Amino acid sequence: MTVQPSAAAAAGVRSQAPSRPSDATIGMIRQLIGFPTTSRDSNLELIHFVRDYLRSNGVEDVRLTFDDDRRKANLFATFGPRLEGGRGGLVLSGHTDVVPVEGQPWDTDPFAMVERDGRLYGRGAADMKGFVGVVLAKLPRFLEHDLKTPVHFAFSYDEEIGCIGVRRLIADLADAGVRPTACMVGEPTLMRPIVAHKGKHSWRCKVRGHASHSAYAPQGVNAVEAACEIVAFLKAMQRRFRDEGPYLPEFDVPHTTVHTGVIRGGTQLNIVPHECTFDFEFRFLPGADPDALFDAVKGYAEGTLLPEMHRVQPGTGFSWELLSSMPGLNVDPDDEIVRLARALSGLSDTGRVSYGTEAGLFEQAGIPAVICGPGSIEQAHKPNEWIALDQVLQCERFIDGVIERVSA
Numbered sequence: 517m518t519v520q521p522s523a524a525a526a527a528g529v530r531s532q533a534p535s536r537p538s539d540a541t542i543g544m545i546r547q548l549i550g551f552p553t554t555s556r557d558s559n560l561e562l563i564h565f566v567r568d569y570l571r572s573n574g575v576e577d578v579r580l581t582f583d584d585d586r587r588k589a590n591l592f593a594t595f596g597p598r599l600e601g602g603r604g605g606l607v608l609s610g611h612t613d614v615v616p617v618e619g620q621p622w623d624t625d626p627f628a629m630v631e632r633d634g635r636l637y638g639r640g641a642a643d644m645k646g647f648v649g650v651v652l653a654k655l656p657r658f659l660e661h662d663l664k665t666p667v668h669f670a671f672s673y674d675e676e677i678g679c680i681g682v683r684r685l686i687a688d689l690a691d692a693g694v695r696p697t698a699c700m701v702g703e704p705t706l707m708r709p710i711v712a713h714k715g716k717h718s719w720r721c722k723v724r725g726h727a728s729h730s731a732y733a734p735q736g737v738n739a740v741e742a743a744c745e746i747v748a749f750l751k752a753m754q755r756r757f758r759d760e761g762p763y764l765p766e767f768d769v770p771h772t773t774v775h776t777g778v779i780r781g782g783t784q785l786n787i788v789p790h791e792c793t794f795d796f797e798f799r800f801l802p803g804a805d806p807d808a809l810f811d812a813v814k815g816y817a818e819g820t821l822l823p824e825m826h827r828v829q830p831g832t833g834f835s836w837e838l839l840s841s842m843p844g845l846n847v848d849p850d851d852e853i854v855r856l857a858r859a860l861s862g863l864s865d866t867g868r869v870s871y872g873t874e875a876g877l878f879e880q881a882g883i884p885a886v887i888c889g890p891g892s893i894e895q896a897h898k899p900n901e902w903i904a905l906d907q908v909l910q911c912e913r914f915i916d917g918v919i920e921r922v923s924a
Contacts, residue, residue, distance in 0.1 A: 575594075583680075590684060704890060709866045712844065718841075
């Protein structure tokens with residue numbers, strides 16, 4: 517893939533584009549939103565729909581990689597010229613799963629797209645079935661052109677719970693000797709190219725206490741209280757990063773963050789709780805050592821709290837489980853794929869964000885990746901999630917530019 521950035525050329529593509537997204541794109545987004553692919557559920561109905569759509573358009577090179585239960589699958593499709601040794605090609609990547617809607621006050625059915633006031637509403641409209649819908653709707657145009665480099669579609673499962681599915685997809689490509697040159701991940705960025713994001717490690721701590729009657733609380737070991745002391749330690753870490761850094765002002769949150777999101781423990785008030793579980797995470801800047809962050813928490817728990825617990829009951833303690841681990845992204849701003857994204861977006865600058873994506877895993881696998889997609893992350897995961905029609909149109913123009921470049 518050869519990139520010759522030209523804002524004028526990109527502007528020329530845009531000037532020929534319509535003022536509204538195509539009916540094909542809107543219809544594709546509608547169909548994708550109609551599949552309730554919450555991460556806890558199967559995505560196979562959507563994946564099979566996409567597979568059949570690709571094959572009906574003559575794309576036969578379609579690979580599926582499944583989870584252990586074969587309830588979910590990634591899809592990787594390739595079209596265009598065959599290059600020696602499976603090398604080359606541009607990956608257009610998106611995830612198929614969405615976050616739950618339970619407990620959110622939606623005004624409409626979240627899995628039935630509604631167009632209103634210049635917006636498309638529905639779960640996944642922004643994150644990220646808008647991008648996937650544009651890419652799929654543009655397939656016939658890709659196939660009409662004389663592509664000079666392969667194009668790959670990569671659609672994964674379980675991104676929302678730790679970028680789980682894409683790991684198998686990437687491993688399968690390595691085993692098959694498929695070596696793409698670059699990747700674009702279409703997470704919602706308002707079509708601004710993003711070259712870096714934080715890494716993330718999330719952990720679960722289980723506290724083993726010792727039950728007793730609350731009237732004799734000193735004879736027990738209160739697992740909830742021990743958990744809360746660790747949570748307070750985590751909060752102190754967060755304050756320290758907020759107040760003292762280190763900082764990278766290019767990020768929208770310019771420091772490492774620490775967060776506790778779930779805690780469960782106790783049965784009733786007059787029983788000293790014997791067990792408590794809580795989940796916490798680190799979202800760390802490039803260059804930070806996530807293992808050192810975790811070691812500080814574990815060191816406090818087992819060095820400060822555990823001796824006091826053991827004085828009451830030796831069987832008490834802590835267990836730790838790594839729930840997810842995502843590498844950060846830190847692609848060279850002058851990399852070919854970044855220059856392409858800048859040229860086609862018409863933007864000269866790039867950004868850095870605090871949320872994680874699959875782009876870091878592609879980069880870790882030796883495939884330089886940039887993030888650029890329609891919609892705003894501010895609309896993701898919320899009730900009445902939406903994407904602006906103007907953003908969908910910008911994405912269509914961007915993909916038209918991609919088609920021109922891979923055909924040049």
